[in-house]
Amino acid sequence: MKVQFAPISAIHPGPCCSTREVTAERSTLLHIAAGQGHCELITELCLRDSALLSSVNSALDTPLHCAARAGHTDAVEAIVRLARHNVEEERLRGVLGGRNQAGDTALHLAARHGHSAAVEALMKLAPELASEVNGAGVSPLYLAVMSRSVPAVAAIVGCRDASAAGPSSQNALHAAVLQSLEMVSLLLRWGPTLATDLDSNKSSPLHFASSDGDCSIIQEILAYAPPSTAYLQDREGLSALHAAALMGNEPVVRLLLQFYPASADTRENHGRSFLHAAAMRGHNSIVSHVIKNQMLEHLLNNQDREGNTALHLAVQAGEYSVVSKLLSSGKVQPHIMNNAGNTPSDLVENSTGFYSMVRLMVKLYVYGAQFRPQRQDHINKWAGQDIVKWRVATSKNLAIVSTLVATVAFSAAFNVPGSYGSDGKANLNGSHMYNAFLVLDTIAVTTAVMATILLVYGSASRPHRSWWGFIVSMHFLWLSLLSMMLGFFTAIAATSDKKSMMTALSRLIYFGMYILIMLLTSLAVPGSLTGVLQFLLGGLSERQRHVKRRINRQYPFVVIYAFNMILFIIVNNIAIVAVDVTSNLR
Numbered sequence: 001m002k003v004q005f006a007p008i009s010a011i012h013p014g015p016c017c018s019t020r021e022v023t024a025e026r027s028t029l030l031h032i033a034a035g036q037g038h039c040e041l042i043t044e045l046c047l048r049d050s051a052l053l054s055s056v057n058s059a060l061d062t063p064l065h066c067a068a069r070a071g072h073t074d075a076v077e078a079i080v081r082l083a084r085h086n087v088e089e090e091r092l093r094g095v096l097g098g099r100n101q102a103g104d105t106a107l108h109l110a111a112r113h114g115h116s117a118a119v120e121a122l123m124k125l126a127p128e129l130a131s132e133v134n135g136a137g138v139s140p141l142y143l144a145v146m147s148r149s150v151p152a153v154a155a156i157v158g159c160r161d162a163s164a165a166g167p168s169s170q171n172a173l174h175a176a177v178l179q180s181l182e183m184v185s186l187l188l189r190w191g192p193t194l195a196t197d198l199d200s201n202k203s204s205p206l207h208f209a210s211s212d213g214d215c216s217i218i219q220e221i222l223a224y225a226p227p228s229t230a231y232l233q234d235r236e237g238l239s240a241l242h243a244a245a246l247m248g249n250e251p252v253v254r255l256l257l258q259f260y261p262a263s264a265d266t267r268e269n270h271g272r273s274f275l276h277a278a279a280m281r282g283h284n285s286i287v288s289h290v291i292k293n294q295m296l297e298h299l300l301n302n303q304d305r306e307g308n309t310a311l312h313l314a315v316q317a318g319e320y321s322v323v324s325k326l327l328s329s330g331k332v333q334p335h336i337m338n339n340a341g342n343t344p345s346d347l348v349e350n351s352t353g354f355y356s357m358v359r360l361m362v363k364l365y366v367y368g369a370q371f372r373p374q375r376q377d378h379i380n381k382w383a384g385q386d387i388v389k390w391r392v393a394t395s396k397n398l399a400i401v402s403t404l405v406a407t408v409a410f411s412a413a414f415n416v417p418g419s420y421g422s423d424g425k426a427n428l429n430g431s432h433m434y435n436a437f438l439v440l441d442t443i444a445v446t447t448a449v450m451a452t453i454l455l456v457y458g459s460a461s462r463p464h465r466s467w468w469g470f471i472v473s474m475h476f477l478w479l480s481l482l483s484m485m486l487g488f489f490t491a492i493a494a495t496s497d498k499k500s501m502m503t504a505l506s507r508l509i510y511f512g513m514y515i516l517i518m519l520l521t522s523l524a525v526p527g528s529l530t531g532v533l534q535f536l537l538g539g540l541s542e543r544q545r546h547v548k549r550r551i552n553r554q555y556p557f558v559v560i561y562a563f564n565m566i567l568f569i570i571v572n573n574i575a576i577v578a579v580d581v582t583s584n585l586r
Contacts, residue, residue: 019049027057027066034063034079037072042079050086053079053095060100068106068122071115076106080125096126103135111140111156114147120155130162139163145175150182157190164191168200177209181216188224195225202234210240210256213249222259230260237268238277245274248283257296264296271305272313279310279326282319291329300331307338315344318356320363324527327367334369345369349380349554354387359526361551361558362535366527368543371550379554391470392459399455402477406448409484412441412491433494440487444480451476467557471564475571482575485513489579510579517572525565532562 022028030052033041042063045052056062064083067075083095097105107129110118119140122129133139141164144152153172156162164172164187173194176183187194198204206229209217221229233239241263244252253274257264267273275296278286287310290296303309311332314322323344326332337343345364351357451473458469489509493502525532536559538544551558 019045019052022057025058027061028052028055028063030055030063031057031061031066034067034072034075035070037067037070037075039074039078042075043082046079046082046086050082053083053087054091054098056098056100060098062095062098062100062106064095064098064106065100065104065109068110068115068118069113071110071113071118073115073117073121076110076118076121077125080122097129097132099134101135103133105129105132105134105140107132107140107156108134108138108143111144111149111152112147114144114149114152116149116151116155119144119149119152123155123158127159128161130156130159133163133165136167137165138167139165139172142166142170142172142175145172145179145183145187148179148183150180150186153183153186157186164194170199171197171205173197173205174199174203174208177205177214177217177221178212181214181220184217184220188220192224195221195229196232198232198234202232204229204232204240206230206232206240207234207238207243210244210249210252211247213244213247213252215251215255218252218255227260230256230263231266233266233268237270239263239266239268239274241266241274242268242272242277245278245283245286246281248278248281248286250283250285250289253278253286254289261295264299267304271303273299273302275299275302275310276304276308276313279319279322280313280317282314282317282322284321284325287322287325291325291331297331300326300329301333301336303336303338307336307340309333309336309338309344311344312336312338312342312347315347315360315364316350318351318353318360320356320359320527323360324363327363327369334364334367337372341372343370343372345371349382351382354390354557355524355526357382357555358558358561361555362526362531362562365538365547365551366531366534370543370547376550376553379550381553382555391467395455395459395466395470395473398473398477399452402448402451402455402473402480405477405480405484406445406452409441409444409448409480409487412487413438413445431494433490437487437490437494440483440490444483444487447476447480447483451480471560475564475567478568479571482513482571485509486575486578506579510576513579514576517576521569521572524568526562529569532565535559536562536566 019029023032030042030045033045053063061069064076064079067079080096083092087095099105104112107119107122107126110122130140139162141153141156141162144156153176166172166175171194173184173187173191174197176187195205206218206221206225209221230240238246241253241256244256264274268277275287275290278290290299299310301309308316309332311323311326311334314326327334334345335343345361348357348360348364351360454469454473454476458466458473486509489505492505496502496505538548548559
């Protein structure tokens, strides 16, 4: 329904009525009418007082600003038309190109808010606005890209003189590569040179696109940009290939190398290739691609300005999967020293986590890595960050758990399945399942009590002894928990006559324990089981014996941990077999 506006004299008759009345923000009636899109009222006001067209409020907004911000296309067209007919040339430029406090023109506001129809109208009526930038140095085109309005972008690029400037010396293409392929295509057809423009960090739009990972956008840029674009480097010397490698965008790495194979040899300011970047960030897929590509194999042992290979950086960053991939390829030399004289094995000492240190040390030993020549009395034992605090805190928690397990297992002995007879003996006395329950419950109580004693003793003893107590108590506590689970099964099986129920229960416990054990094993075992066995059983050659002695001096708990993992696996397999055995008892 079309709203009819009465004449102003009818709205407020009397001599006090004035078109120059303003609000607290100094907005006139025309500002309000423009913001609401009331074209008839706009016309009436302008015919009464054309000076209202150039009036500004406290934010220096003109009525045209208000109409453009709200996206009222008809109001924008009406104001521009009225200005052309009723305002002299000098004031007309102020109406059409007026700037508010932020330096925005009406086109800036329409573009910022994604009002494509208003943008199209302004481009038809005042195309010169497209070349203006606001107080922050941002163009309407950049704002249109940020609003994700493709029609607005298309309308602005219709002007050859439009500015594409953005903040921090970016252009509209820098922003468009993170938006959509359609915008990128529009901008590149309009201005192919945008692809080679650099921002304040000397990053090109290709840097932005490579870090984001959209291959279709990268292909579009490469289709318009000169070959030199792929070799552009930012202030840190990073190329687009480096940016893709740092973010783990393996399809982008493949694409860039396909178009420009020579870009693989681009080095950043520290002399690092894209492989160095991928290795230190733990991007295994990119490392795998380099290993499989014969044209890139020369990068595997390349050193940066500090002498570090990709393996050095992967070890330093604690990226086990990358270290494993590089070593298993057989193409990496693990004994290369950097400028400080450190081999990859020497850099393991920088590991802050115990588990990370063990995994890296085992893997490097298995593949024949060496340490730098050094007097053995100058070796410092490894001390991870807050590892002692972790052991103390964990010991307290485990002591609580072991106490609870001992309490539950102890009480279960006096609440046996099947209850007691009048003679005070268990009704199920002599049953295989009942006997199995008693054995398992006894094991649970004994091991839980022993774990508690060791944990309490360890908290008051010397650090070296406390570590031994902590490790042994972990085994006892785990054995106690396994015994409780099996004891629960035997207790139910002893009081049930349904074979189907027993079978279902045994399968449920079997698979539950299996999943739990596999999960814990995968989390706790340092690498593959084969690697752990090679580490423990190795040392037949003189070189292996020398390296293992070196490991024992600096990392004394590596061998202990590896041995305990094997023991952990053996205990778990016995527990799995025990489920099958107890399920067949009757």
